[in-house]
Amino acid sequence: MNMWVTGANGFIGRHLVRVLADQGNRVHGIGHGAIGEAERRRIGLEHWLNGEIDAANLNALAERSELPSTIFHLAGGSSVGLSIEQPYEDFSRTVNSTVRLLEWMRRSASECRLIVASSAAVYGAHHSGKIPEHAELRPVSPYGHHKLMMEQLCKSYAACFAVESTVVRLFSVYGAFLRKQLLWDMCSRLQRGQRELVLGGTGDELRDWVHVNDVARLLSSFAARRQQEKFQAINGGCGEGTTVAEVADVVTKSWGGEAGVRFSGVVRPGDPFSLVADDRKVRALPFAWGVPLSQGIADYVRWFKEDAR
Amino acid sequence: MNMWVTGANGFIGRHLVRVLADQGNRVHGIGHGAIGEAERRRIGLEHWLNGEIDAANLNALAERSELPSTIFHLAGGSSVGLSIEQPYEDFSRTVNSTVRLLEWMRRSASECRLIVASSAAVYGAHHSGKIPEHAELRPVSPYGHHKLMMEQLCKSYAACFAVESTVVRLFSVYGAFLRKQLLWDMCSRLQRGQRELVLGGTGDELRDWVHVNDVARLLSSFAARRQQEKFQAINGGCGEGTTVAEVADVVTKSWGGEAGVRFSGVVRPGDPFSLVADDRKVRALPFAWGVPLSQGIADYVRWFKEDAR
Numbered sequence: 001m002n003m004w005v006t007g008a009n010g011f012i013g014r015h016l017v018r019v020l021a022d023q024g025n026r027v028h029g030i031g032h033g034a035i036g037e038a039e040r041r042r043i044g045l046e047h048w049l050n051g052e053i054d055a056a057n058l059n060a061l062a063e064r065s066e067l068p069s070t071i072f073h074l075a076g077g078s079s080v081g082l083s084i085e086q087p088y089e090d091f092s093r094t095v096n097s098t099v100r101l102l103e104w105m106r107r108s109a110s111e112c113r114l115i116v117a118s119s120a121a122v123y124g125a126h127h128s129g130k131i132p133e134h135a136e137l138r139p140v141s142p143y144g145h146h147k148l149m150m151e152q153l154c155k156s157y158a159a160c161f162a163v164e165s166t167v168v169r170l171f172s173v174y175g176a177f178l179r180k181q182l183l184w185d186m187c188s189r190l191q192r193g194q195r196e197l198v199l200g201g202t203g204d205e206l207r208d209w210v211h212v213n214d215v216a217r218l219l220s221s222f223a224a225r226r227q228q229e230k231f232q233a234i235n236g237g238c239g240e241g242t243t244v245a246e247v248a249d250v251v252t253k254s255w256g257g258e259a260g261v262r263f264s265g266v267v268r269p270g271d272p273f274s275l276v277a278d279d280r281k282v283r284a285l286p287f288a289w290g291v292p293l294s295q296g297i298a299d300y301v302r303w304f305k306e307d308a309r
Numbered sequence: 310m311n312m313w314v315t316g317a318n319g320f321i322g323r324h325l326v327r328v329l330a331d332q333g334n335r336v337h338g339i340g341h342g343a344i345g346e347a348e349r350r351r352i353g354l355e356h357w358l359n360g361e362i363d364a365a366n367l368n369a370l371a372e373r374s375e376l377p378s379t380i381f382h383l384a385g386g387s388s389v390g391l392s393i394e395q396p397y398e399d400f401s402r403t404v405n406s407t408v409r410l411l412e413w414m415r416r417s418a419s420e421c422r423l424i425v426a427s428s429a430a431v432y433g434a435h436h437s438g439k440i441p442e443h444a445e446l447r448p449v450s451p452y453g454h455h456k457l458m459m460e461q462l463c464k465s466y467a468a469c470f471a472v473e474s475t476v477v478r479l480f481s482v483y484g485a486f487l488r489k490q491l492l493w494d495m496c497s498r499l500q501r502g503q504r505e506l507v508l509g510g511t512g513d514e515l516r517d518w519v520h521v522n523d524v525a526r527l528l529s530s531f532a533a534r535r536q537q538e539k540f541q542a543i544n545g546g547c548g549e550g551t552t553v554a555e556v557a558d559v560v561t562k563s564w565g566g567e568a569g570v571r572f573s574g575v576v577r578p579g580d581p582f583s584l585v586a587d588d589r590k591v592r593a594l595p596f597a598w599g600v601p602l603s604q605g606i607a608d609y610v611r612w613f614k615e616d617a618r
Contacts, residue, residue, distance in 0.1 A: 084469060088412040095404070095458075103397040145465035149404075149458045156454035160393060 001025045003223065004061065004068040006053055006101065007075030008045060009033035011178050012117060012170075015216040016072060017044050023220065028065045030057060031075045053097040058104045070113045070223040073101060076150065079180070080121065083143035094146040095153070102157040114154070114165040115222045120208070120237065122148045122169060125272035130241075132278035133169070133233050140270035151233065158231035165230075166222050171237035171277050175212030175296065176303035182244065183297065186251045187304040195259045197252075203245030203263035206274040208237035211291035218287055225285065237277025238289040250294055254301040310334045312532065313370070313377040315362055315410065316384030317354060318342035320487050321426060321479075324525040325381060326353050332529065337374045339366060340384045362406040367413045379422045379532040382410060385459065388489070389430065392452035403455040404462070411466040423463070423474040424531045429517070429546065431457045431478060434581035439550075441587035442478070442542050449579035460542065467540035474539075475531050480546035480586050484521030484605065485612035491553065492606065495560045496613040504568045506561075512554030512572040515583040517546035520600035527596055534594065546586025547598040559603055563610040 007013045008029030020027045021044025028047040051057045076094035083090035121144030139145045157163040252259040316322045317338030329336045330353025337356040360366045386399035430453030448454045466472040561568040
């Protein structure tokens with residue numbers, strides 16, 4: 001099948017392209033960032049259009065390849081912090097790219113399926129326990145607000161124009177090539193020789209960690225699924241809450257040698273205490289998560305030591 | 310006070326500008342559409358910038374006038390039908406104008422208050438009875454979806470950047486200079502000599518009719534009110550449901566002569582059966598609606614016959 005990935009140059013995008021290509025699909029991408037020829041072939045991309053997601057560029061990509069059967073929409077803001085520093089930029093990346101893509105699909109590829117990477121940030125910080133998809137959506141950051149607006153657009157185009165979409169609300173995705181957040185920060189400090197790591201927060205924060213290989217497999221699986229409703233939202237989380245302290249412990253153990261971790265107790269405003277998926281819907285697809293957290297972290301540490309230049 | 314009105318060239322905008330100017334404010338406007346000099350003075354606008362709502366134009370307006378104490382944001386899509394024909398255009402008018410305005414305020418006028426005209430369309434078509442502000446928001450049309458996204462942006466900028474806003478969800482606003490919808494269509498047909506009017510729907514549809522003079526007064530009143538929360542949404546409806554058949558009856562009676570009205574029974578998909586405000590919040594401001602429906606319609610018919618060229 002002919003499949004497109006927006007934001008194919010990003011952390012999840014590159015993993016997804018590899019999975020899709022390995023399944024025998026022809027994969028084309030659009031989004032920001034230069035990808036060299038060798039690199040493009042290595043990750044499995046047939047065409048890469050480095051540019052804004054707009055009608056002109058989407059038409060150009062369609063001419064070079066052909067109309068896609070499925071588009072995976074991964075382009076968009078990817079940092080809560082940046083969304084606070086530059087909310088307009090985050091809005092443009094997330095919301096404007098989505099409306100332009102949907103409008104282009106409405107006019108030029110209305111039979112194409114759309115799989116969208118959203119974020120658990122749409123739920124906000126007021127939930128405890130496992131969060132089902134129908135929970136109240138009360139995001140905290142501009143990042144979360146804009147992801148919610150992106151979902152709203154998908155709903156609107158599904159209901160009014162029959163552009164089918166599946167929105168996957170991803171929880172804490174980690175894995176090789178993620179060059180930010182907890183694992184990256186810890187590994188960077190351990191590599192610099194620090195043996196007393198002080199981390200923000202209390203350490204008790206609960207997150208639902210999912211490995212990027214599983215996430216790529218989950219996203220790719222929607223291409224072949226018939227969906228019941230024109231719009232559906234589904235949690236991309238495994239339903240297991242693990243504290244930051246536990247994760248930090250696995251990181252230091254995987255790294256080897258002696259290292260201690262302390263928590264500053266300083267909680268970032270708006271940072272949810274608990275963000276864990278109710279995973280009934282994703283399990284019922286059916287879908288089984290494959291990578292255990294301890295193994296995923298060990299793999300990350302190995303990647304960091306060997307390949308993360 | 311120095312006040313700005315976006316979309317000042319629109320139906321509600323022109324009424325609002327007049328009210329604000331009559332209260333002794335200096336009123337400046339920005340939005341699409343040419344306004345001649347004489348007309349500009351007549352409606353009470355000091356400056357009118359005919360253009361897109363973006364940082365460059367907002368800066369230009371600030372140079373010509375001065376920074377506003379309050380901005381009334383009335384620019385945006387104004388037609389459900391057009392939003393279905395051209396959803397991207399409706400999105401741009403409603404959502405993009407709002408994010409650019411909020412971003413400009415965040416950087417250049419963060420002390421300024423923002424009063425936003427939203428729509429009861431954000432509620433959707435599944436409510437019966439009076440709709441309170443905390444009701445579930447499940448819009449049907451792209452128009453309603455985009456208004457909801459506009460509200461979401463206001464919420465985000467209020468919570469994350471302390472840009473204060475009040476969103477007023479307007480119900481069925483009517484009055485002189487409204488050149489579309491039920492009253493305009495009926496008067497146009499009566500003037501062409503039709504005496505058997507066939508209207509869409511069943512005639513039993515309930516709407517909450519509010520006169521544009523009252524709406525302008527309501528909107529203007531927020532400039533002087535302190536608000537408790539950085540973001541608030543409030544119904545701009547009087548809480549009284551009147552059927553389309555009753556309204557049609559008043560129109561034909563006000564017009565004079567003999568005329569009959571029939572309903573086709575064909576309901577537009579997504580058209581809510583009932584759209585009536587729970588008005589407790591607006592009454593508690595306090596605010597009292599002034600123009601009774603029968604008088605408002607009689608005034609409209611008189612305006613149509615005498616001035617609507």
